Amino acid sequence: MTTTTSQSADIARLLSPRRIAVVGASDDIVRIRGRVLHLLLKRGYTGEVFPVTPSRAEVQGLKAYPRVGDVPGGVDLALVAVPANLVLGVLEDCAAAKVGAAVIFSSGFAEEGGEMAEVQAQMVALSRRTGLRIIGPNAMGFYNILDRTAATFSPAAEIAPVDAPVPAQGVAVVAQSGGLGFALYNRGVRRSLPFTHVVATGNEADLEALDFADALLDDPRVAQLMMFIEGVKNGDKLIPVARKAARLGKPVIMAKVGRSPAAQRAAASHTASLTGSDAAYDAIFDRYGVIRADDQDEMIDIAAAFSVGSLPRGRRVAIVTSSGGSGSWMADAIEQAGLTVPLLSEDLQARIRPLIPSYGATQNPVDITAQGLSAFDTVIEALADSTEADAVVIVAPLGSVGAVEAFSPEALKAAIARAGKPVVFYSYTPPAPEVAALMAGLGTTIFTTLTGCAAALAHLVRYREAVERLGRAGPETAAAPDARAALAGLPADACLLTEVQAKRLLATAGIPVTEEELVTGADAAVAAAARLGGRVALKLMSPQLPHKTDAGAVLLNIEGEAAIRDGYARLTGPVAAALPGIDIHGVLVQRMAAPGVEMIAGVTVDPDFGPLVMVGAGGIFVEILKDVAVSPAPVDRAEALRMIGRLKSVALLEGARGRPRADIEALADLVVRLSDLALATADRVQEIDVNPIFVRPDGVVAVDALARLAPAAAETPRPLAAAGE
Amino acid sequence: MTTTTSQSADIARLLSPRRIAVVGASDDIVRIRGRVLHLLLKRGYTGEVFPVTPSRAEVQGLKAYPRVGDVPGGVDLALVAVPANLVLGVLEDCAAAKVGAAVIFSSGFAEEGGEMAEVQAQMVALSRRTGLRIIGPNAMGFYNILDRTAATFSPAAEIAPVDAPVPAQGVAVVAQSGGLGFALYNRGVRRSLPFTHVVATGNEADLEALDFADALLDDPRVAQLMMFIEGVKNGDKLIPVARKAARLGKPVIMAKVGRSPAAQRAAASHTASLTGSDAAYDAIFDRYGVIRADDQDEMIDIAAAFSVGSLPRGRRVAIVTSSGGSGSWMADAIEQAGLTVPLLSEDLQARIRPLIPSYGATQNPVDITAQGLSAFDTVIEALADSTEADAVVIVAPLGSVGAVEAFSPEALKAAIARAGKPVVFYSYTPPAPEVAALMAGLGTTIFTTLTGCAAALAHLVRYREAVERLGRAGPETAAAPDARAALAGLPADACLLTEVQAKRLLATAGIPVTEEELVTGADAAVAAAARLGGRVALKLMSPQLPHKTDAGAVLLNIEGEAAIRDGYARLTGPVAAALPGIDIHGVLVQRMAAPGVEMIAGVTVDPDFGPLVMVGAGGIFVEILKDVAVSPAPVDRAEALRMIGRLKSVALLEGARGRPRADIEALADLVVRLSDLALATADRVQEIDVNPIFVRPDGVVAVDALARLAPAAAETPRPLAAAGE
Secondary structure: HHHHHHHHHHHHHOOOOOOOEEEEEOOOOHHHHHHHHHHHOOOOOOOEEEOOOOOEEOOOOOEEEEHHHOOOOOOOOEOOOOOOOHHHHHHHHHHHOOOOEEOOOOOOOOOOOHHHHHHHHHHHHHHHHOOOOOOOOOEEEEEEEEOEEEOOOOOOOOOOOOOOOOOOOOOEEEEEHHHHHHHHHHHHHHOOOOOEEEEEEEOOOOHHHHHHHHHHHOOOOOEEEEEOOEOOOOHHHHHHHHHHHHHOOOOOEEEEEEOOOHHHHHHHOOOOOOOOOOOHHHHHHHOOOEEEEEEEEHHHHHHHHHOOOOOOOOOEEEEEEOHHHHHHHHHHHHHHOOOOOOOOOOHHHHHHHOOOOOOOOOOOOOOOOEEEEEHHHHHHHHHHHOOOOOEEEEEEOOOOOOHEEEEEEOHHHHHHHHOOOOOOEEEEEOHHOOOOOOOOHOOOOOOOOOOHHHHHHHHHHHHHHHHHHHHHHHOOOOOOOOHHHOOOOOOOEEEEHHHHHHHHHHHOOOEEEEEEEEEEHHHHHHHHHHHHHHHHEEEEEEEOOOOOOOHOEEEEOOOHHHHHHHHHHHHHHHHHOOOOOOOOOOEEEEEOOOOOEEEEEEEEEEOOOEEEEEEEEEEEEHHHHHEEEEOOOOOOOOHHHHHHHHHOOHHHHHHHOOOOOOOOOHHHHHHHHHHHHHHHHOOOEEEEEEEEEEOOEEEEEEEEEEEEEEEOOOOOOOOOOOOOO | HHHHHHHHHHHHHHOOOOOOEOOOOOOOOHHHHHHHHHHHHHOOOOEEEEEEEEOOOOOEEEEEEOOOOHHOOOOEEEEOOOHHHHHHHHHHHHHHOOOOOEEEEEOOOOOOHHHHHHHHHHHHHHHHOOOOEEEOHHHHHHEEEOOOOEEOOHHHOOOOOOOOOOOOOEEEEEEHHHHHHHHHHHHHHOOOOOOEEEEEEEEOOOHHHHHHHHHHHHOOOOOEEEEEEOEEEOOOHHHHHHHHHHOOOOOEEEEEEOOOOHHHHHHHHHHOOOOOHHHHHHHHHHHOOOEEEEHHHHHHHHHHHHHHOOOOOOOOOEEEEEHHHHHHHHHHHHHOOOOOOOOHHHHHHHHHHHHOOOOOOOOOOOEEEHHHHHHHHHHHHHHHHOOOOOOEEEEEEOOOHHHHOOOHHHHHHHHHHHOOOOOOEEEOOOOHHHHHHHHOOOOEEOOHHHHHHHHHHHHHHHHHHHHHHHHHOOOOOOOOOHHHHHHHOOOOEEEOOOOHHHHHHHHHHOOEEEEEEEOOOHHHHHHHHHHHHOOEEEEEEOOOOOOOOOHHOOOEOOHHHHHHHHHHHHHHHHHHHOOOOOOOOOEEEEEOOOOOEEEEEEEEEEEOOOOEHHHHHHHHHHHOOOOEEEEEEOOOOHHHHHHHOOOHHHHHOOOOOOOOOHHHHHHHHHHHHHHHHHHHHOOEEEEEEEEEEEEEOOOEEEEEEEEOOOOOOOOOOOOOOOOOO
């Protein structure tokens, strides 16, 4: 924790330097070397700036110094824009001069490969050795808008007027791609979104996107984070940052590239440093309320909705429109996003009716008609005062500032302020940029697409739900089963466990499994079947036979001594003979389980994110629905129930078509125990699949299971080494 | 057909008038009365304009006439902007003066209700009596951009420069909401989309949106239609227009409001004139390649993609990017839209490699890097020449015209022209409006969102597939079964048919049904069971008992005389006694069908659109998947197979988890026969539900069925009368 806090402080200092050296500064403001200095000076930086260049006495009107160490009084931050082969020497100078941090704009390191990748590794070593923190190389730098510090060459730093007021709170952008990070800023400024910082992390030799995210969350002026990542270098940083953001109530709007095979291929080809499957990211984002977005404008829309400052208490949206058709179209979008547009009560309709023309509508959408535009504020007030809507959307043609001014902005502003719930606008005529600024001033925002507006409101609702849920959750430590008990008797080498071994492991965690005995003779099989009672299944057990059914190694519904002897002979005779070289542990005699709803559950230990717990539909639903929910361990009962509740097949468990309700709570308990087991054994157990689980009205039973172990001595392998380590 | 052709010609004349009277014209160009004349004059109309007003000798510098009849030489079109109570008199004048058509801007008719709705009805009567065609009332009018005729008061008519060149071909907008219609135009112009017409139809007393759509499709200069509708007044016009558009290869991009209960409630409250369920619209749109969109910008994106002029031959997209992260994000969007980003062949990669910097990527996305911008045209050329991509997307920062010009636009234009496949752009920095114009000039378009770009390309692919499919389909006449045979023996009154009646109806169409006999005594039941053989089901038959199972009126797997007598006694005794007042036809003795994959099929006769045929998953899938496909009759075999192929549960039919493949062709045949039956009996049969159907490897059987009849004499009811009729 001390490390994190100290790193957060390092980064805070780095982002708010008082004395900056620009190494390689030149007078040519078209080239990066001159442009960085130019932007720093031009964008209102109030600290001291020192050009560093061996060849000139003065650059852009400032006295220049040959080396960083020559700058009198020390330097907080060095901005480095020199050819790649000179960078290491500059960093040595910086370290010697006790410079706190360096931004390296220069490119041609790890991305170039070969010996330049080695130079980047040396940079990392230098940073570790000397404590010099590094952004980049190949970075576009950062723009601290709050402190007017443009440590970047991005043209986007010039989008807003130099004297634009600094917001009290706003959005910080952290991006692994500088182009996209600054493009988000560029687009957001046009929507009058308040920004605090833009940070582009480049090759992340030292500081990573999540390091900046962590530090920026500590800044009270940062109300939201926008992130663009292709992946994180150190998976173990992700969950802590996501949890911290949720705890602070600061939304993280995340663009995570890599859903598609093509994007994964690209990431694999241009960097070896990124970790984690896309499904793991999704599970973590979902669990901790991180909002994943698929497009820049979607990110801007979501941030704009959050910037309004209040969250809906529920899913009910009231629509106020000056055009029937547009209001209805918005209703379609709102309901498609998973929110509702409820019929207003007769009382509320009666309050609204006198405010609008006779041919308007009061049901919701409230159609004030084109002739009733002046009624917007009074109608909003009526809706804001009521308990019948959790958010209000106003649909009108607001292409120009004049159009908004026709609605008496002061009255609107007052109504919005009193509302205590989000009141947002959508204009079907394309709004001019000044309209966005005007709306921001009124304490609201204006959307230009129906779908963007509706989706953003839905994110507000889901975010509130996630934060409340996480607030209710207990401490993130699991009441793990005795790990020694769980691991006792497991083979020491990396291997697949047999069904019976896997189920004994499950049983140590308190998971109900089928009644069964492993036998090694026909007589023993008969005796076991007699003890178990009823019909049995016979299964050939071998750690080299994970797919028993495909090999004909499972016989079901066997009854009577003769059939048991026959079955035993068949499994150990012709079936085994057809599987040469496998190590046979015996035959499992298993009491046939009473059927129930078929479900599956499992654990995969992600090398970076740790155990991910899965529950899903079994049987034919597996192929057709791909109906699974995944969440990082530890999963408590509430989380397990939420996972099950998100399955489409929950309808089966709830008793579709007049069948009895299955014991969903018992299934949730199984998932929790699986999560606890995974945490207790994460150094050994790499994967557990419980398939099928029968969920009956009176409980659950694990009918079959598989588990895969890592070798006892080795640590969890990290298949992809972080670059530069 | 003569009527349609003549109406299309009427509308073509109406939209290209040579002599226009503006009735109610004034000098006050802020008010509608003056504004209409002002826009007409200002926007370059080249025909003759005659202000008509009793109070003035001259308006806006033109000689004014007291009445329409006073205009020398006649009038093609009257634009009417007088108070509502004077409109009918003006229309009488117009009719007397043989004016061809009138646009009525005045509002306060059907939308006002009461006696003004009656005035609108009189307008309709006048139109029918005199042949005067009417747009409106309460219409925003139209803007014929090709002929520079702004017959509207919409401020959007002034968006483009007056001297903007007229496109050779473009997009026509037809909207029931003038605000949205002109907003689409407004947004599209900013994207440099070429427009031909905007028509806002208002209350549709006479001419409806689909009438304009039909006429505009006849205009060779109209390449695409955009429509905004809340619903159509006459459902029987929809399918012909959709088919015509597909036949002509002119995409129809459709905003149809009313997916949500709230929008349906709004439509019901503000008009009684719109017809058809939203699901029926979806089925028709899907069948005939009409592209449904959920947002204005989505419509613009789709139209922009079509405006490029070529359709992809398949789903493979090559991405060329100057930024790795953005290229990957685009790949995610493309694959999420249902297209693919395939790995390029080694040969093609070898051709591309020398064109780009060494640290670029060639797999696809092709990353030419920020340093390789000048290679865009040569890389595009390499991809265009290859057979490995059906479309090319270029991802780059193209915020300014300068940024595009850095890529040598002439070389790009040539490469795009040679490509023979869509080559489109996405800029992650927000593109300035002039960039859109520049791109249009290069024969391409630029998208501002990843998701919009990907979705639009996917629409191009699906549209091509739909048009090709419709081109392959036979004539739209069904080989209907003998309707008399089908209807023979059906009750004359409106009623529900029993299972046995419904299945006899199915059998007349050649649909395989279970073997069964209706009996009225225990002895007969025993005898029937003996003839059928094996185990049987016993079902109490009554037309008042559609949900037999819920009433305990179905006994399954009955075997042996005693059990049959018991069952018969139970159904006709206690079960029947618990259902007082129902009319019992007897007990159905049914041979138990061998199980198969449970599916359902059915027909609903939409009062406006005719029979809609449905096929879907049965059993538990009904609740969980809501997995159904709907298509308007007639459904031929190819269409039935397409419907089945779109079901998620097609995996069950195809033999998931090692089960045998079910007879999908036999299920398709059943669907075709159901469609034929529905067409042959559409005057009587309102609804058929076949549930379940067992689909086995060797055929299908309808196991249970329900049907609902309209009374024999009455015509199909039209529950909602079209307003003004």
